[in-house]
Amino acid sequence: LKRTRPTIRQEDIVKLAIGRKEAKDLEFTDWEEILSEIIVGDAFGVDRMDYLLRDSHHTGVAYGRFDHFRLIDTLRILQYPTSEGSDAMSAPALGVEHGGIYSAEALMLARYFMYTQVYFHPVRRIYDIHLKDFLKAWLADGFFSTEIERHLQMTDNEVSAAFWNAASNANHAGHEHARRIVRRHHFKRIYERNPDDVRINPEAGKAVFKGLCNQFGMTYFRHDRYQQTGGAPDFPVRMHDDKVVSSLDISDVLGQVPVVSVDYVYAMPEIVEDAKKWLDAQKDRLIAPSREEDTHG
Numbered sequence: 001l002k003r004t005r006p007t008i009r010q011e012d013i014v015k016l017a018i019g020r021k022e023a024k025d026l027e028f029t030d031w032e033e034i035l036s037e038i039i040v041g042d043a044f045g046v047d048r049m050d051y052l053l054r055d056s057h058h059t060g061v062a063y064g065r066f067d068h069f070r071l072i073d074t075l076r077i078l079q080y081p082t083s084e085g086s087d088a089m090s091a092p093a094l095g096v097e098h099g100g101i102y103s104a105e106a107l108m109l110a111r112y113f114m115y116t117q118v119y120f121h122p123v124r125r126i127y128d129i130h131l132k133d134f135l136k137a138w139l140a141d142g143f144f145s146t147e148i149e150r151h152l153q154m155t156d157n158e159v160s161a162a163f164w165n166a167a168s169n170a171n172h173a174g175h176e177h178a179r180r181i182v183r184r185h186h187f188k189r190i191y192e193r194n195p196d197d198v199r200i201n202p203e204a205g206k207a208v209f210k211g212l213c214n215q216f217g218m219t220y221f222r223h224d225r226y227q228q229t230g231g232a233p234d235f236p237v238r239m240h241d242d243k244v245v246s247s248l249d250i251s252d253v254l255g256q257v258p259v260v261s262v263d264y265v266y267a268m269p270e271i272v273e274d275a276k277k278w279l280d281a282q283k284d285r286l287i288a289p290s291r292e293e294d295t296h297g
Contacts, residue, residue: 016040030091034077037094043104043233044075044094052110055118063113066106074100078236078244095236095244105253108232115260120226122189126266129222130186134163134177187222188272190279193263197287204287205263211286212265212275220268220275228260 001008011026019036020028028036040047049068056064078095081088096104118124136142145151166178180186190212197204209223232254235247248255267275279286 034092034094043235052114059118063117064110066110067103071100071103076238078238080236080244093236098237098239101237101251105251108254108257112257120262122264125224126186130177130180134174137174138162187266188269189264190267190276191265201287201289205265207286209265215278220271222266224264226262232257
């Protein structure tokens with residue numbers, strides 16, 4: 001990279017690869033920020049557009065599809081007035097012409113549906129957990145090597161071969177986790193987030209998981225909690241009269257796209273029935289806030 005002309009610096013690549021939100025210690029020019037938004041931005045990043053369309057195709061579902069041609073055609077670099085009637089303008093930002101707002105809404109809805117129906121499907125999530133458990137048991141010290149050559153040699157092929165081998169070898173450190181993946185003998189969901197429980201205790205899943213572990217043992221259960229951070233992205237929209245406004249001011253849809261939140265507790269298949277019966281009898285007690293939590297609000 002140092003021999004190229006003009007020189008490409010390491011920080012230039014970092015800025016484009018992860019954007020301002022993650023590279024907080026780096027200084028971005030306006031144009032570097034726009035370029036990183038085009039590649040990895042929350043609103044219109046090409047990475048997001050690609051994975052939604054690609055994953056929708058390969059999983060055989062329609063949730064991730066949207067009119068990306070129309071959206072790309074209407075993308076613009078726009079500026080806001082800093083205040084009503086002011087000539088001062090904000091920093092340039094990636095936005096759309098008014099005709100692209102519907103494609104932008106479709107993109108945000110596609111993302112929401114893919115996350116809820118595919119990425120956070122409970123069966124898909126538990127296989128992630130089993131794979132992580134296997135890797136922790138199989139890898140040296142439970143981590144991928146950070147030595148670059150060894151890291152690059154660790155491809156999907158090596159991992160797949162390893163867990164197929166582990167699944168058939170009862171003496172292998174990762175045998176139990178690999179066997180569950182290969183034979184589809186995964187842990188079963190016995191609890192998931194619901195509005196009634198959340199109103200009583202926002203961390204109801206954590207309380208259920210803790211109670212089950214105390215009753216039966218930690219090895220029999222897994223907890224999967226995810227809460228999406230932030231809401232709908234706010235981006236500039238150029239109206240037909242050339243006035244630039246906030247997307248959230250003109251789109252009712254964007255402001256109402258739900259935040260993705262999941263809270264699953266899984267149990268080993270061998271004790272699912274016993275765990276369910278115990279949980280049915282004890283759930284109200286488990287999720288009730290303690291007196292100390294009530295005191296501190």
